[in-house]
Every structure is written in structure tokens, then in C-alpha cells.
Amino acid sequence: MEIYTGQRPSVFKLFGKFMRKGLYRILTQGPIPTHLAFILDGNRRFAKKHKMNEAEGYKAGYLALLKTLTYCYELGVRYVTIYAFSIDNFRRQPQEVQCVMNLMMEKIEEIIVEESIMNAYDVGVRIVGNLKLLDEPIRIAAEKIMRATANNSRFVLLIAIAYSSTDEIVHAVEESSKDKLNSNEVCNNGIEAEQEFKEANGTGNSVIPVQKTESYSGINLVDLEKNTYVNPYPDVLIRTSGLSRLSNYLLWQTSNCILYSPFALWPEIGLGHLVWTVMDFQRHHSYLKKHKEYLK
Amino acid sequence: MDLKPGAGGQRVNRFVDPISYHFLQFLWRTLHLLVSLWYLQVSMVQMIEGFLISSGLVKRYGALDIDKVRYLAIVVDSEEAYQISKVIQLLKWVEDMGVKHLCLYDSKGVLKTNKKTIMESLNNAMPFEEAVEKDVLLDQKQMTVEFASSSDGKEAITRAANVLFMKYLKYAKTGVGKEEPCFTEDQMDEALKAIGYKGPEPDLLLIYGPVRCHLGFSPWRLRYTEMVHMGPLRYMNLGSLKKAIHRFTTVQQNYGT
Numbered sequence: 036m037e038i039y040t041g042q043r044p045s046v047f048k049l050f051g052k053f054m055r056k057g058l059y060r061i062l063t064q065g066p067i068p069t070h071l072a073f074i075l076d077g078n079r080r081f082a083k084k085h086k087m088n089e090a091e092g093y094k095a096g097y098l099a100l101l102k103t104l105t106y107c108y109e110l111g112v113r114y115v116t117i118y119a120f121s122i123d124n125f126r127r128q129p130q131e132v133q134c135v136m137n138l139m140m141e142k143i144e145e146i147i148v149e150e151s152i153m154n155a156y157d158v159g160v161r162i163v164g165n166l167k168l169l170d171e172p173i174r175i176a177a178e179k180i181m182r183a184t185a186n187n188s189r190f191v192l193l194i195a196i197a198y199s200s201t202d203e204i205v206h207a208v209e210e211s212s213k214d215k216l217n218s219n220e221v222c223n224n225g226i227e228a229e230q231e232f233k234e235a236n237g238t239g240n241s242v243i244p245v246q247k248t249e250s251y252s253g254i255n256l257v258d259l260e261k262n263t264y265v266n267p268y269p270d271v272l273i274r275t276s277g278l279s280r281l282s283n284y285l286l287w288q289t290s291n292c293i294l295y296s297p298f299a300l301w302p303e304i305g306l307g308h309l310v311w312t313v314m315d316f317q318r319h320h321s322y323l324k325k326h327k328e329y330l331k
Numbered sequence: 332m333d334l335k336p337g338a339g340g341q342r343v344n345r346f347v348d349p350i351s352y353h354f355l356q357f358l359w360r361t362l363h364l365l366v367s368l369w370y371l372q373v374s375m376v377q378m379i380e381g382f383l384i385s386s387g388l389v390k391r392y393g394a395l396d397i398d399k400v401r402y403l404a405i406v407v408d409s410e411e412a413y414q415i416s417k418v419i420q421l422l423k424w425v426e427d428m429g430v431k432h433l434c435l436y437d438s439k440g441v442l443k444t445n446k447k448t449i450m451e452s453l454n455n456a457m458p459f460e461e462a463v464e465k466d467v468l469l470d471q472k473q474m475t476v477e478f479a480s481s482s483d484g485k486e487a488i489t490r491a492a493n494v495l496f497m498k499y500l501k502y503a504k505t506g507v508g509k510e511e512p513c514f515t516e517d518q519m520d521e522a523l524k525a526i527g528y529k530g531p532e533p534d535l536l537l538i539y540g541p542v543r544c545h546l547g548f549s550p551w552r553l554r555y556t557e558m559v560h561m562g563p564l565r566y567m568n569l570g571s572l573k574k575a576i577h578r579f580t581t582v583q584q585n586y587g588t
Contacts, residue, residue: 286550
């Protein structure tokens, strides 16, 4: 799969592709992760290490992303989620924030232009996060690319922009509340929810009087899970640069997810890291499957 | 370790092409054998290093700046959590190192069930709920221990969601407040505290089990928590614990900025 070149691949590239295919034939003797999540950490440190400016560091990171997505597609991974920009990142220097936004805008527009290739390879793009925090042009572009690739499902790329897990959880609570208001179901859950509210307030005085015909059913775990931005949940989360924290990313979705932290900076990530990820996943697949059944 | 063939993308049909199938299976298992040998070698090195640190032969880990670990969480695989004597030994090491606030988690609640036994074995520890009730959380004389399981994670958040929903309904009925539900993270924090979930976010989370995975620890409390995989509980040693804490004290957080 070559997304962005119209040139005839060289002999080395063809040989590389052939070797990769052989490697995939071996790896696919075991289970392959359905969903991989990435935290693209280390672009600025890469730029510093190679005496580049930050914009060049981010561009190197973008090339590494394309390579990684190609390998994931070839291997048969169905979903990839990348943490492109967190809500906390808005606190960075304005010039840096603008640089990242400009790069994202440029790349989203490129994808829109290459829409036919995306459709040919059945690749879907979903932008997830609190999009209201983005400027209008980038928000419009994001909505356009999502509409254009909405029916593509062989490989889905979820790009988390203006995203944080805690914001996602609060959003899920809001959406679940709206769903409950709209459905206006009457059931015992409403009484349990009222009880929680009574306990939380310490007194019954401030509670809405219970009238069965008007009470709403409470929010269930299933409601919240349905309203999270990222679904299905990832099998492995890879954070480059050797850091071992989630930084408010996919906290809800990683209860049953392997966390892998290679020391490589994001632009240095390669096929070897992906192979290692798959091997690790295969080693622990049945343990995680059992744990997932328990958590249900 | 699971080496059962899965539903991979391009599996060779063993009936159509048995030679290719068996050859690929051989290569796959050989690859996994090499990976297992690598992990075995790494474990042996870590055990030797752990022994050297425990014996005080590696000076670097002698003095730990334990104050940087304001709240430590330990996640234990539920099957391994039945080794209560090992858990107690681990907690005694943590207590001796001077950790003041600790959260013990396993997804099935095995540690919660053995809470009494564990607390009685510690010299100078107090349950977290008691410390909150007596308002002595800032008291540095005793270690507080919180016990958690998967019901204190997503299910707790669901209960807090219902508190927010009911508050919204109340305001909606009185005509005061916004048309659509609109909550903030601070309100979610308050709702969790109101229903009894007052535990703070751990600075460091140590995972004792076969997989590097937090196994359902409360999602609301993991935003910037450093997670370190310590390996199976049966291979735990004081040296590895000291090394993990020492490494944490040298980490710099930029919180996304």
C-alpha cells in the first residue's frame, strides 16, 4: 500500500515489501491486534537531537506516522488511534500550537484531495475529541474528511485532536444524560439513582419528589461506554520515548490493554517495534481475553 | 503465554498447503522461543541487579527521595493476590521505605477481602477511610492504605454520573439552569467525592502481574500517573522496588505543555 507516491517503487522498496510480506505470513500464525493506539511522543526531542527546528521535527514525525500506518494496514490491523493533540497541549507556546494546527490542516487537506485513494484502499478517517475547541477551518476540514470516508471500514484511523480522557468521560456523561432525557424511560434504575443523589446530598430535602410516571431511568455503564469517542478499545497502547504514563489518553479504554514504551523517539519508530508489539500481544492474548470476560 | 494460532490476516490453510503451514508454524514458534529467551535473560539480569541493590552494594539506590512519592498505588494480578504473605512482605518494604499513602488494587477484590489480615500485619498503618473520617490524611505518622477493585473504577464513575444527572434533573424541573446537560471535570470530581471516592491520583503505579496493564484501575485517577511493570509477584524483590521508586524520582513531568 503506497498512499502518497505516484512513482514506480524502486527495487529496494519492492524487496523490502517482499520481506515484510514474509514476516507478516509468520506473524499471522497467531492472533493480530485489532486496534493499536499510539502516543506520538518525542518529535521535539528528535528535532533537538538532530539540530532541527520544531516544525521539521513534527514533519519527521509525520513521515514516521505514514510508515507505521502502512505497516499496520499490511499486517491486518483494523483500527489505529493516534494522540495528535491533547487539550493540555493548548497551553504550549502559541507559535508551537499554531505550527501543529497548520501541519494538521495541511495534512487533512491532502487526505481530502486523495479521497479516491482512501476509498480505493477502504480507509476511513475519524477525528475524535472536543472539536468545539478547534478553529472553524480545521473543524470544517475534519468534518469533511469524516463524511467523505464514513463508509470505509477495512482500516480506520482515529485521530484524537483536542482530546483528553477526562473530557471524554464528562462528554459521555452529558450524552448519556441527553439520551435518558430523550428516551424518558421509567424503571427502577431511576429510584436507585435518586438514592445515590440523596446520599450524596446527605438529606432527602433537596431531592426531586418520586413519581414513578415521571422518573427517568439512571445512567448505566453501557450508556457511558456507548458514548465514548473511541470504540472499539485498543489491544496495545504504544508510547514512544520510553515514558510510562498515559497523559490523560484512553484512560477509560485501557483496562485490558498492554502498555508498551519503547525508548525510541516517535520519528525513530520502525517495523521492529510493531513486530515486538505483535509478539507481546500474542504472548499475553489468552490472559487478557480471560480478564476481559471478567470485567464484562 | 498463549501460542495458539489465531484468526490472523493471511493464514495458510493447513489442509490446502500442509508444508507451508507447518513451515510457517515452525518459524512462528521459533520467533516466540527467541523472544521468551530474551525475556528470560532480562529477568535474570533484573534479579541479579535487584539482589545487588537489596544488599546495598549499588550505592546509587541507597538514599531515596521518598517525599516525591506522595501517593503510591500497587496493582496486583488477582490470581497472584491470593499470595497474601507476599503482599504483606511487599507492604512492609513500602512502609519501611517511608511511603505515607498507598492504594492496593486487584480487579477481583481479593485484597479487599483480606483487608483485615493485611492491616493487622502492618506495624503502623491505618485504613484510608478511617484517616479521611478522622481528618488525619496529612498526618505523617502512619501509612494510610486504601483497598480498591474494579467496582471502584468505571462503576464508581457511573454512580457519580447518576449524581450529576439527578442534579441536572432537579434544576431542569425548577426551570433554573441550562437546557442541555453540561458538566465539568470539577463537577465530576465533586460527585465522586460526594459518593465516597476521595482517593487522589497516584504519582506512581507499580504493576505486579504477567502483563503491563493497569487492569481496570479507576480511569479518573490515572491521568499523569507513572506506571511501572514489576513482573510477577512471586519474583518480587526489594531491589527492584527501590530501583522503580528511584527512577520515578528522576522523571520530569511537563503535563502536556
